[in-house]
Amino acid sequence: SNQVHQTPAALYKNQGELAKMECSHSISNYNQILWYKQSNYRELVLIGYMVGTSGFPEVGFDIEGDANAGGTSTLTINQLTPNSSAVYYCAASLHSASDLPLCSTKTSSLVYCRLITPVLTSHCI
Numbered sequence: 001s002n003q004v005h006q007t008p009a010a011l012y013k014n015q016g017e018l019a020k021m022e023c024s025h026s027i028s029n030y031n032q033i034l035w036y037k038q039s040n041y042r043e044l045v046l047i048g049y050m051v052g053t054s055g056f057p058e059v060g061f062d063i064e065g066d067a068n069a070g071g072t073s074t075l076t077i078n079q080l081t082p083n084s085s086a087v088y089y090c091a092a093s094l095h096s097a098s099d100l101p102l103c104s105t106k107t108s109s110l111v112y113c114r115l116i117t118p119v120l121t122s123h124c125i
Contacts, residue, residue: 003027004092019077023090026069030092033067035075038087047088048075067092 004025013019023033032051036044048057050073055063062076077084 004090006090013080015080015082017080019080019084020074021088021090022065022072022074023092024070024072025092027092028069030094031068032093033073034091034093035061035063035073036089036091038089044089 004023004027006021006023008021011019011021023035025033032049034049035047035057037047039045046058048055048061048063050056050063050065050067052068053066053071055065055073057063057075060078062078063073064076065071065073067073073090075088075090
């Protein structure tokens with residue numbers, strides 16, 4: 001069974017609002033959750049991560065919660081723009097100062113930015 005869970009599967013928000021999504025896992029000893037945004041060029045861009053209960057987001061994002069097994073990490077996108085429409089992934093990994101992550105498991109949330117200004121609708125999914 002999938003040991004990493006992410007909700008919601010899809011999210012519809014207006015431009016200027018904020019969006020929240022959650023990620024949890026049940027992998028023993030794993031205490032790190034990484035958040036990625038899939039860009040238009042299909043590569044995954046790291047937008048922040050959480051180690052234990054400490055979040056390390058990029059500008060424009062907040063990460064709160066608990067990245068340990070059984071906990072929940074919440075990613076907040078603060079000001080939605082047309083560029084916010086994307087697929088967001090979370091991954092659980094084993095954090096260590098000396099070792100690379102042994103493995104990661106990804107699930108995804110699709111965020112749609114529904115725009116109020118019709119001129120910009122072509123920029124949204």
